[in-house]
Amino acid sequence: MYCVNCGAKLENTEKICPLCGTRTYHPDITVDVNNAQYPEGRVPKIKHRSKTLNGAIIILFLIPVIISFLADFRLDGDIDWFGYVLGALIMGYTVFALPLWFEKPNPVIFLPCVFGEMAGYLLYVNCITGGDWFLSLALPVTLGVGLIAEAALTLLYYLKKGKLYIWGGVFIFAGGIVVLVEFLVSTTFGIAFRGWSLFPLVALILLGGLLIYLAISKSAREVMERKLFF
Amino acid sequence: MKMEKRQLRWAKLDNAAKIYPAARRKNWSNVFRQSATLAEDVDKDVLKVALSVCVKRFPTIAARLRRGAFWYYLQEVSSPPEIMEEYSYPLTFMNKKEIRKCAFRVIVYKNRIAVEFFHSLTDGAGALVFLKNLIAEYLERKHNISIPLECGIVDRGQKADDEEIEDCFLKVASAVSQPRRDTDAWHMSGEIESGGYLNLTCFKLPVGEVIAKAHEYDTTLTTFLSAVMMRSLLDLQNEQNPSKRKQKRIKLLIPVNLRKLYNTRTLRNFAMFTIPEIDPRLGEYTFEEIIKIIYHKMGAEVTQKHMGSIISANVRDERNPLLRIVPLPIKNIVMKAVFNAVGERKSCLSLSNLGAVELPEIMKKYITRFDFILGVQAAAPYNCGVVSYKDTLYVNFIRNIRNPDLERHFYRVLKEFGITATLESNRK
Structure with missing residues (x-):
C-alpha cells in the first residue's frame, strides 16, 4: 500500500x-x-548504574571520619581537630563522589555547592581558632573566586562558541582577584599595601588580552596555529 | 570413566578488533546484526543443536572477551548461549558483562534467525560465513538434506584451520605507513529517542533496477548507492543549514572487505574503509560529479599498496614495545581518547555493503530473505547496512533519533531515479 x-x-x-x-x-x-x-x-529493561558502588564509597569516607573522631576523643576526652578532618572529607565527598549518584550531574549546579561548603568550612576554622579574618578576607575572596569560576563554567557549559573570549575574561578577572587578596590581607592583618599583586595583575591582563585579541582576529589565530602546532 | 576436559582455545584480538572494547561506553558498544528469514517458523530445539555444532567449529567467533594484564583476548565459549527472544528493536545494548560472558547473541523471531556480533569477534564477511553455516546445519538437521560445501559452507565436523583464525593485518602491513590525518565531517543531530530505542527503516529495492541504473552511469551498485546517500546528505544539510559558507564536509565511510584484495579466507576482522568526501562550500555538485568522486577515491585507495600502508600505521602502534607494556586500564583510557578524537568524527555515517549473498542451490528455497543491520555510531545517530539476496536489495537504516530526515531524502533521491523502495520499519 x-x-x-x-x-x-x-x-x-x-x-x-x-x-x-x-x-x-x-x-x-x-x-x-x-x-x-x-x-x-x-x-529491554534499562539497568541503571548499581548504587552499591556509591554506597561503598560512602563507607570508604566514613572510615576516616570514625577513626579520627575516636582518636581525637580518646586522646584527651575532648574534640578539637576532628572538625577539620570532617569538613575536608565532606568537601572531598561533594567533589568526587556526590555526582556519581546522578544520571547526568550538572557541574553548573555542583560548583556553587562546593564553594558554599568551602565558605562554611573557613567560617568554622575562623570560629574555632578565634580569628576575625572570615568576614573581611575569607568570605569576599571565596565569593569572588566562586563567582568567576561559576560564570566561566556556565558559559563554557552552555555556549558552544567563544571559548577564547571566556578564558580571556577569566584571566583578567583572576588578576583582579589577586589584587583583592593583597588589599584584604593588608586591611585584615594591618600589613602595608606593597603592591606585589600588581605584577600578576599585569601579566594576567596581558594574557587575557592576548586571548581576546586572538578571539577577534582570525589571521592572528592562524599565525598562532601555524607556529605552535604539535 | 573420566570426562576429558576440552582445552578452550583463545586468541589475541586482531588489529582492528583492539579498538572496540576500549571505545565502548555506558550505553553504547559496537555491535552489528545479520539475519536470515526462513520460509517457515524456526524450530528452536533444532537450532540449539545446530548452534552447539557451530560454536565448536568457529572458536574465534563463538567467543567471549576476556581481560589480560596488557590486552584483551578472545576465548572460545564452553557452551552455546541461550537463544534469545526478539525485542521491539534490533541491537539492544550489549553491556560489558554480556560481552565477557558471550560476545554474540542468537535471536529468533517467528521465521527469522538473527545473530548479533560484538565487532571484536569478526567483521561482516566473517559473520556471514558463521550465519550461513548455522543455517546450513539447521536445515540439514531439520529437513534431512545434504548441503554441498560451497559458497562459504564448510565442513562443520572439522576443526577450524589456521587460515580461518589468522590475523591477516599483521601479514599484509607494508614497510611504509601513511599519516592518518583527516578532516572532520558534518555531524547529523536530532532529538535522541528515550531508553536507547533504535529506529530501523528497511528499504527494499528491486536489485535489477538498481544495477541497471548504476550501469547507466557506468558504475557499480555500491558506488551508485553511495552517491545516492551522499546526494541525500547534501540535500539534508542544505535543508538544516542553508548557509553554504557554514556547511561542513559530507563524508561517507565505505567499509572495504580485504579478503578478495589479499585472497584469504580469514574469519577474523579483515576490513578497512575508504571515505569519499564532498565539500559543499565549493558549490553545487551534479550526480555525475559525486559518482566520479567516489569512483576515483575507491580506485585510488582500494589497492593493496594503499591499504597496506594504512594498515601498517595501525600495526606499527600495536607493535610499539613502549605501548605494549602499558597496563590494560591505562591503554583503554588512551585508546578511548584516540577513538573519540578521530574514530567517528571523520564521517557522517557508514554505508556497509555486504554484497549479494550466495548460497548452495538447495538452501535457497528454504531462505527468503537476508538482512544486515549496523548499530549506530557512538557519536553519530545513523548507520546503514546493505545486502542483497535473490532479487531484492535490503538497505537497512538504523538511527537513535526521532525524525527520519535522512531516510526521507534517500527515498526521494531514489524516486527521482525511478526506483521505488518498499518500506518497512519498527516504528513505535
Missing part, C-alpha cells in the same frame, strides 16, 4: 508511515501488524 500523506510505498505490515509518521489507511487492505518484522512494545 501507499502512504496517504507522502505517497511512500509501504509493506502491508506498517501501521505508521516510517517517513512522515502518518497512520496508514487502505480501504481494501487490512494492516497486518502481527506479521511486522519486530514485536511491538517489547523493550
Whole structure:
C-alpha cells in the first residue's frame, strides 16, 4: 500500500508511515501488524548504574571520619581537630563522589555547592581558632573566586562558541582577584599595601588580552596555529 | 570413566578488533546484526543443536572477551548461549558483562534467525560465513538434506584451520605507513529517542533496477548507492543549514572487505574503509560529479599498496614495545581518547555493503530473505547496512533519533531515479 500523506510505498505490515509518521489507511487492505518484522512494545529493561558502588564509597569516607573522631576523643576526652578532618572529607565527598549518584550531574549546579561548603568550612576554622579574618578576607575572596569560576563554567557549559573570549575574561578577572587578596590581607592583618599583586595583575591582563585579541582576529589565530602546532 | 576436559582455545584480538572494547561506553558498544528469514517458523530445539555444532567449529567467533594484564583476548565459549527472544528493536545494548560472558547473541523471531556480533569477534564477511553455516546445519538437521560445501559452507565436523583464525593485518602491513590525518565531517543531530530505542527503516529495492541504473552511469551498485546517500546528505544539510559558507564536509565511510584484495579466507576482522568526501562550500555538485568522486577515491585507495600502508600505521602502534607494556586500564583510557578524537568524527555515517549473498542451490528455497543491520555510531545517530539476496536489495537504516530526515531524502533521491523502495520499519 501507499502512504496517504507522502505517497511512500509501504509493506502491508506498517501501521505508521516510517517517513512522515502518518497512520496508514487502505480501504481494501487490512494492516497486518502481527506479521511486522519486530514485536511491538517489547523493550529491554534499562539497568541503571548499581548504587552499591556509591554506597561503598560512602563507607570508604566514613572510615576516616570514625577513626579520627575516636582518636581525637580518646586522646584527651575532648574534640578539637576532628572538625577539620570532617569538613575536608565532606568537601572531598561533594567533589568526587556526590555526582556519581546522578544520571547526568550538572557541574553548573555542583560548583556553587562546593564553594558554599568551602565558605562554611573557613567560617568554622575562623570560629574555632578565634580569628576575625572570615568576614573581611575569607568570605569576599571565596565569593569572588566562586563567582568567576561559576560564570566561566556556565558559559563554557552552555555556549558552544567563544571559548577564547571566556578564558580571556577569566584571566583578567583572576588578576583582579589577586589584587583583592593583597588589599584584604593588608586591611585584615594591618600589613602595608606593597603592591606585589600588581605584577600578576599585569601579566594576567596581558594574557587575557592576548586571548581576546586572538578571539577577534582570525589571521592572528592562524599565525598562532601555524607556529605552535604539535 | 573420566570426562576429558576440552582445552578452550583463545586468541589475541586482531588489529582492528583492539579498538572496540576500549571505545565502548555506558550505553553504547559496537555491535552489528545479520539475519536470515526462513520460509517457515524456526524450530528452536533444532537450532540449539545446530548452534552447539557451530560454536565448536568457529572458536574465534563463538567467543567471549576476556581481560589480560596488557590486552584483551578472545576465548572460545564452553557452551552455546541461550537463544534469545526478539525485542521491539534490533541491537539492544550489549553491556560489558554480556560481552565477557558471550560476545554474540542468537535471536529468533517467528521465521527469522538473527545473530548479533560484538565487532571484536569478526567483521561482516566473517559473520556471514558463521550465519550461513548455522543455517546450513539447521536445515540439514531439520529437513534431512545434504548441503554441498560451497559458497562459504564448510565442513562443520572439522576443526577450524589456521587460515580461518589468522590475523591477516599483521601479514599484509607494508614497510611504509601513511599519516592518518583527516578532516572532520558534518555531524547529523536530532532529538535522541528515550531508553536507547533504535529506529530501523528497511528499504527494499528491486536489485535489477538498481544495477541497471548504476550501469547507466557506468558504475557499480555500491558506488551508485553511495552517491545516492551522499546526494541525500547534501540535500539534508542544505535543508538544516542553508548557509553554504557554514556547511561542513559530507563524508561517507565505505567499509572495504580485504579478503578478495589479499585472497584469504580469514574469519577474523579483515576490513578497512575508504571515505569519499564532498565539500559543499565549493558549490553545487551534479550526480555525475559525486559518482566520479567516489569512483576515483575507491580506485585510488582500494589497492593493496594503499591499504597496506594504512594498515601498517595501525600495526606499527600495536607493535610499539613502549605501548605494549602499558597496563590494560591505562591503554583503554588512551585508546578511548584516540577513538573519540578521530574514530567517528571523520564521517557522517557508514554505508556497509555486504554484497549479494550466495548460497548452495538447495538452501535457497528454504531462505527468503537476508538482512544486515549496523548499530549506530557512538557519536553519530545513523548507520546503514546493505545486502542483497535473490532479487531484492535490503538497505537497512538504523538511527537513535526521532525524525527520519535522512531516510526521507534517500527515498526521494531514489524516486527521482525511478526506483521505488518498499518500506518497512519498527516504528513505535
